Amino acid sequence: MSPAANTTDETHTFQVVFVLPGAESLEPHLDALQAAGCDDAAFMGPALDGTFTAEFDREAPAFAAAVVSALDALGAALPGVQLLRVQPEDIVSLSAIAARTGRTDESVRLLTQGRRGPGGFPPAAGWINEKTQVWRWADVARWFSDALDEPPAGGEHAAFLAALNDALDLAARAGDLRDRPGELEAVMRFLPKELTPA
Amino acid sequence: MRAKHPKKEVEAALQEAESAGFRVQTGRGHWGVMYCPGGEEDRCPAPFWLWSTPANAANHAKQIRRYVARCQHH
Numbered sequence: 001m002s003p004a005a006n007t008t009d010e011t012h013t014f015q016v017v018f019v020l021p022g023a024e025s026l027e028p029h030l031d032a033l034q035a036a037g038c039d040d041a042a043f044m045g046p047a048l049d050g051t052f053t054a055e056f057d058r059e060a061p062a063f064a065a066a067v068v069s070a071l072d073a074l075g076a077a078l079p080g081v082q083l084l085r086v087q088p089e090d091i092v093s094l095s096a097i098a099a100r101t102g103r104t105d106e107s108v109r110l111l112t113q114g115r116r117g118p119g120g121f122p123p124a125a126g127w128i129n130e131k132t133q134v135w136r137w138a139d140v141a142r143w144f145s146d147a148l149d150e151p152p153a154g155g156e157h158a159a160f161l162a163a164l165n166d167a168l169d170l171a172a173r174a175g176d177l178r179d180r181p182g183e184l185e186a187v188m189r190f191l192p193k194e195l196t197p198a
Numbered sequence: 199m200r201a202k203h204p205k206k207e208v209e210a211a212l213q214e215a216e217s218a219g220f221r222v223q224t225g226r227g228h229w230g231v232m233y234c235p236g237g238e239e240d241r242c243p244a245p246f247w248l249w250s251t252p253a254n255a256a257n258h259a260k261q262i263r264r265y266v267a268r269c270q271h272h
Contacts, residue, residue, distance in 0.1 A: 011257070026247060030227050040253035042261035047243030055264070057257035 009059040012066035014161075015087040016041075016054045020078055026052060029078055036077035041070070051084065063157050067164065083168050088154060090162040091125065092137045100137070101144060101152050118147050138162035167195075200224050203248070205255035211262040212248075218266055222248075232262070236271035 023029070026043050033043065038054065045052035054074065060066035067086055074081055092100070098108045110116035112124075112133075122139035141155030170187075177184040201224050203209040212222050212232070219235035229250035236244070246265050252258035 027227050027231075030247060034228065034249070037253075039249050039251070040257065042258065042265065043247045044245070044265065045243040051243070053243060055261050057254065057260065 008061050010061070011057050011059055012063045013055070013057050014063075014067055014070075016056065016070060016074060017051050017084045017087065018054070018074065018078075019051055019082040019084060021080055021082065023052075032077040033074075036073040038070070038073050038077060064160055067161075082172065085165045085168060086161055088137070088158075088161065090137045090158065090165055091134050092140065093128075093132060093134055097135065097137075097140055100154075101150070120147060136162055163195075200230075203229065204250060205252065205258070207255045207259040208248070208252070208262065211259035215262055215266050218269075219271075220266060220269075232265075234265075234269045234271050236269070 020026075020029070024046065026033070026045065030043070033039070033041075038056075040058050041054040041056040043052065043054050047053070054070070056066070056070045058066040058070055060069060071083055071086075074083065088100075089096070094108050094112065095105050097103075098105045101108070103111075107116070112121045114121065120143070122135060122143050124133035125136045125139075127133055137155075138158040138161070141152050141158040145151035145155065174184065174187070177187065200222060203212055215232060216222060221233045221235075222230055223233070224230040227247045230248045232246040232248060233244045234246075246262070248262075249258060
């Protein structure tokens, strides 16, 4: 049974991409997924890269609560599951920025170059090939809100999803460093104090 | 003719998907499974598992419609 709805709940939509080592199909796992209350999600996959996707429309008082309860439920239903990321994707191309902000690619390109708008567009997070830059959506959404007073729809969750996805990545990397305590300690030194228990 | 889905909102979304070339196979999983028109190279990703008693039938219908809208193969 999904979490009970009450009058302050809203419906939150998001996707969880995960890997289930050794699983070629989700069919044997559907009973467990329903028992864990995941029947508010559509399950798809596997994709060519072996990942599965669960698209949730989950009732909860807040977006973060919806996401966390969904991740907990997936973990309970699917022992050994590797949670890769929660979408909407934080890494965005120029075209994805245009789609999310209702602009043309050219308009966004001019904004990124400071040739239109107030300037100060966030620096790219990286290049995926010689010609294609990508940005962190959390940074871009905040710039649209602060610099242009045009907060993109759904942008209010960008910072949370960016941090959560980084935490999921860090959990995977910490597993890789399990047998290398010196390197693990080195990483721990740089964990932000906001994210370490008091 | 396949069996109709017990939830009318879901059945309506499935019929729209079938009109767009998606294939619904009943008797699998909890009720059935849907495949996009793409073949082995599908990236949608397929298959889409259909609940017989989803937590919210209207939302399950929306999930089907979003999947159809995102599909690159039709």
